[in-house]
Amino acid sequence: MISIGIDLGGTNIAVGAVDASGRIIASGSIKTRAERPYQSVVRDMAHAGLSVLKKAGIPLEEVRSIGVGIPGIAVKETGVVVFCTNLGWNNIPLRDELNRYIDKPVYIDNDATVAGYAESVAGVSAGTRSSVFLTLGTGVGGGIIIDGKPWSGPHGVASEIGHLTLVVDGEPCTCGKLGCLERYCSATAVGRIAIEVLKDHPESSLFALYKDSPSRINAKSVFDAARRGDTAALHAFDQYIKYLSLAINTIISFLDPEIIVLGGGVSRAGDFLLNAVREQLPKYLMFKSMPYSRIETAKLGSEAGIIGAAMLTS
Amino acid sequence: MISIGIDLGGTNIAVGAVDASGRIIASGSIKTRAERPYQSVVRDMAHAGLSVLKKAGIPLEEVRSIGVGIPGIAVKETGVVVFCTNLGWNNIPLRDELNRYIDKPVYIDNDATVAGYAESVAGVSAGTRSSVFLTLGTGVGGGIIIDGKPWSGPHGVASEIGHLTLVVDGEPCTCGKLGCLERYCSATAVGRIAIEVLKDHPESSLFALYKDSPSRINAKSVFDAARRGDTAALHAFDQYIKYLSLAINTIISFLDPEIIVLGGGVSRAGDFLLNAVREQLPKYLMFKSMPYSRIETAKLGSEAGIIGAAMLTS
Numbered sequence: 001m002i003s004i005g006i007d008l009g010g011t012n013i014a015v016g017a018v019d020a021s022g023r024i025i026a027s028g029s030i031k032t033r034a035e036r037p038y039q040s041v042v043r044d045m046a047h048a049g050l051s052v053l054k055k056a057g058i059p060l061e062e063v064r065s066i067g068v069g070i071p072g073i074a075v076k077e078t079g080v081v082v083f084c085t086n087l088g089w090n091n092i093p094l095r096d097e098l099n100r101y102i103d104k105p106v107y108i109d110n111d112a113t114v115a116g117y118a119e120s121v122a123g124v125s126a127g128t129r130s131s132v133f134l135t136l137g138t139g140v141g142g143g144i145i146i147d148g149k150p151w152s153g154p155h156g157v158a159s160e161i162g163h164l165t166l167v168v169d170g171e172p173c174t175c176g177k178l179g180c181l182e183r184y185c186s187a188t189a190v191g192r193i194a195i196e197v198l199k200d201h202p203e204s205s206l207f208a209l210y211k212d213s214p215s216r217i218n219a220k221s222v223f224d225a226a227r228r229g230d231t232a233a234l235h236a237f238d239q240y241i242k243y244l245s246l247a248i249n250t251i252i253s254f255l256d257p258e259i260i261v262l263g264g265g266v267s268r269a270g271d272f273l274l275n276a277v278r279e280q281l282p283k284y285l286m287f288k289s290m291p292y293s294r295i296e297t298a299k300l301g302s303e304a305g306i307i308g309a310a311m312l313t314s
Numbered sequence: 315m316i317s318i319g320i321d322l323g324g325t326n327i328a329v330g331a332v333d334a335s336g337r338i339i340a341s342g343s344i345k346t347r348a349e350r351p352y353q354s355v356v357r358d359m360a361h362a363g364l365s366v367l368k369k370a371g372i373p374l375e376e377v378r379s380i381g382v383g384i385p386g387i388a389v390k391e392t393g394v395v396v397f398c399t400n401l402g403w404n405n406i407p408l409r410d411e412l413n414r415y416i417d418k419p420v421y422i423d424n425d426a427t428v429a430g431y432a433e434s435v436a437g438v439s440a441g442t443r444s445s446v447f448l449t450l451g452t453g454v455g456g457g458i459i460i461d462g463k464p465w466s467g468p469h470g471v472a473s474e475i476g477h478l479t480l481v482v483d484g485e486p487c488t489c490g491k492l493g494c495l496e497r498y499c500s501a502t503a504v505g506r507i508a509i510e511v512l513k514d515h516p517e518s519s520l521f522a523l524y525k526d527s528p529s530r531i532n533a534k535s536v537f538d539a540a541r542r543g544d545t546a547a548l549h550a551f552d553q554y555i556k557y558l559s560l561a562i563n564t565i566i567s568f569l570d571p572e573i574i575v576l577g578g579g580v581s582r583a584g585d586f587l588l589n590a591v592r593e594q595l596p597k598y599l600m601f602k603s604m605p606y607s608r609i610e611t612a613k614l615g616s617e618a619g620i621i622g623a624a625m626l627t628s
Contacts, residue, residue: 073601082604130468144569146460153570154444155605163600164567165560167482175600246479253478254568255458256467286477286489287387290396291469 001064002056003312004049004102007111007305008070010034010086013041014302015048017056018310022122024303026056034087039097041087046101065105066098067309069114073156076314079106082156107312109150111135111305113159115298116143117150118308119261124299130257133298134161134247136266139174140182144255150312162186166247184243187265190219194236201232223269241276248277249284252293263298270297315378316370318363318416321425321619322384324348324400327355328616329362331370332624336436338617340370348401353411355401360415379419380412381623383428387470390628393420396470421626423464425449425619426577427473429612430457431464432622433575438613442572446565447612448475450558450580453488454496458569464626476500480561498557501579504533508550515546537583555590562591563598566607577612584611 002025007014009032016027030048032041049066053059072084079095095106109117116125116133125131125145133143142161144151152158162182163175170179171192183189194217198210206225210217225233251260266273277295282288300307316339321328323346330341344362346355363380367373386398393409409420423431430439430447439445439459447457456475458465466472476496477489484493485506497503508531512524520539524531539547565574580587591609596602614621 073604083601142568146465151460151569154572155570155601155607157566157601157604157606158568158570160567160570160600164564165598166479168480168557168560177598177600243482246482250478250564250568252471253474254456254472254564255465256469256472256474258468284479284491286474286491287397287469287471290387290471292471293469 002053002058002062003064003310004053004066004104005306005308005310006045006049006066006068007114007309008032008045008068008087009111010071013045013048014306015045015052016303016306016310017052017058018307022118022307022311024306025058026052027306028052028055032087038089038092042094042097043101046098049102060102063102063104065107065310065312066102067107067109067114067312068094068098069111069305069309070094070108071111073110074108075156076108076152079108081108105314107314109152109309109312110141110143110159112141113143113150113152114308114312115263115300115304116145116261116308117311118300118304119263119298120145120148121311122300122307123261123304124296125259125261128258130255131259131261132159132161132251132255132257133261133263134185135264136185136244136262137187137264139188140186141264145257161247161251164250166243181247185240185247187219189243190222190236190240190266191217193239194222194233197232197236197239204232205230206233219266219269223272227272237276241280244277245280245284248281248295252285257293259294259296261296261298263304267297273297316367316372316376317378317624318367318380318418319620319622319624320359320363320380320382321428321623322346322359322382322401323425324385327359327362328620329359329366330617330620330624331366331372332621336432336621336625338620339372340366341620342366342369346401352403352406356408356411357415360412363416374416377416377418379421379624379626380416381421381423381428381626382408382412383425383619383623384408384422385425387424388422389470390422390466393422395422419628421628423466423623423626424455424457424473426455427457427464427466428622428626429577429614429618430459430575430622431625432614432618433577433612434459434462435625436614436621437575437618438610439573439575444569444571445573445575446473446475446569446571447575447577448499448561449578450499450576451501451578453502454500455578459571475561475565478564480557495561499554499561501533503557504536504550504554504580505531507553508536508547511546511550511553518546519544520547533580533583537586541586551590555594558591559595559598562595562609566599571607573608573610575610575612577618581611587611
């Protein structure tokens with residue numbers, strides 16, 4: 001059987017026809033143009049889905065389901081998208097609207113949950129029964145897999161790991177609260193931490209960049225400088241790894257999954273990131289002498305959204 | 315069918331014969347005397363189990379299993395207790411040792427997990443499929459129920475909520491780390507927070523007690539003074555409720571259970587505690603306008619340990 005997987009983003013909608021093993025048979029992408037009425041966006045999603053089926057030569061009868069990963073919160077029972085901030089969606093009947101075009105079961109879940117599920121089916125966590133996925137990007141998203149299935153909680157708000165408090169009364173978050181984990185563990189946070197450090201380090205190779213265009217002090221420039229041995233960048237990197245290790249300890253102390261998968265922009269640092277986390281993490285663990293969750297980086301990249309959405313079931 | 319439930323504590327061992335609905339048919343209690351070799355303690359556990367069966371007139375053939383709640387970490391597959399700090403146990407083959415006396419399946423889990431499971435079967439969270447239990451006592455323990463079953467994680471260290479970091483570089487914890495949640499959310503923490511506050515409040519009704527015997531500044535004396543409207547006690551109480559609300563937000567943002575159950579000594583404050591938590595919590599939640607986890611206090615009290623242990627299955 002084939003499923004249609006849709007990765008609904010604020011900028012692009014990626015769509016794929018995916019087989020039962022998580023292999024993408026055909027895929028395509030269109031602009032979201034989120035400023036339009038939701039009906040137009042959903043019509044484009046459906047048409048893009050039908051178009052990849054055609055491209056792959058798959059008749060509609062062979063399609064099991066449509067899965068959608070959304071950057072927000074949905075209610076499983078009703079197929080309604082409750083919040084989707086960067087699309088400006090509130091209480092949108094996504095399932096019913098999609099069913100106007102394609103009469104198949106529609107499953108909707110959060111994009112980070114969907115990406116984590118994809119990794120657990122066809123990626124780095126394949127074969128495990130419990131995993132937590134962290135997207136370390138502009139913000140921090142989370143996906144929880146328990147007993148081989150995505151866990152979104154009875155109210156659909158589970159795995160919002162980016163918005164648990166990491167620092168009491170800390171940095172203001174875009175969500176209106178203080179000290180949220182994503183203020184300290186996102187790619188954005190790497191830049192902020194580095195800018196703080198650079199103020200006192202005129203000798204740093206990043207100091208000129210910081211003075212001229214501080215917006216270019218980001219995860220990539222900081223990690224690159226740290227790799228080159230720049231003292232200030234290494235100091236910022238160490239601070240970031242400490243926060244990330246504290247976040248990982250929260251995941252381990254709470255849920256103790258088999259594996260924790262780091263995804264998103266920061267994870268592109270690969271072994272440089274992993275080695276540092278694996279080295280610092282034990283300092284923050286209670287049971288460091290016992291076996292604990294493996295830490296790995298994501299494998300599927302941008303295709304995870306399509307694959308995981310297609311794998312969703314009731 | 316009947317199961318034997320054993321609540322193994324550092325001071326007492328409570329044992330009960332429990333029916334399938336979670337009702338205790340007969341029970342008893344003996345001293346642990348943990349300074350003895352573990353073999354003697356386990357022999358006493360087995361004899362106490364056989365003795366409650368006799369008391370209830372239940373033949374061994376009607377017994378399904380023996381369940382044990384331990385103040386530590388066990389590995390399910392092997393029945394070995396890995397850590398049990400206040401009994402001084404390390405790598406104790408509890409299942410095999412119990413089976414020398416009673417040849418029935420033995421299931422072992424953490425005491426807070428077991429108590430949370432009991433509440434979800436026969437207590438305040440009966441009928442729910444997902445819950446998190448917090449024991450707010452000398453320390454803070456946690457129990458996680460997902461899909462109606464206790465979740466202890468593949469390495470057995472899940473739900474150690476007391477040792478996730480609530481305050482970065484905060485108070486030293488007995489576990490050797492800094493800023494653990496239990497330093498801020500336990501009954502012990504209420505006393506510590508109040509003592510800090512009382513230093514600057516000679517007008518408080520608790521000031522004399524604080525000067526003469528600061529060890530008697532505890533959750534009960536502070537909550538009692540707060541109820542009477544003592545300003546310093548109310549200030550300490552508010553600080554405590556803030557930390558507890560942050561901890562509850564972590565649980566909601568992470569796992570989004572149907573219900574969060576507060577147990578342990580602090581929970582005896584009942585509605586005084588609940589009303590304060592329910593009022594402050596929304597400040598720390600991301601999705602406060604959506605339905606979220608109910609917060610309740612535990613119902614089963616000290617019997618939860620026996621009941622939950624008896625309910626354990628593979």
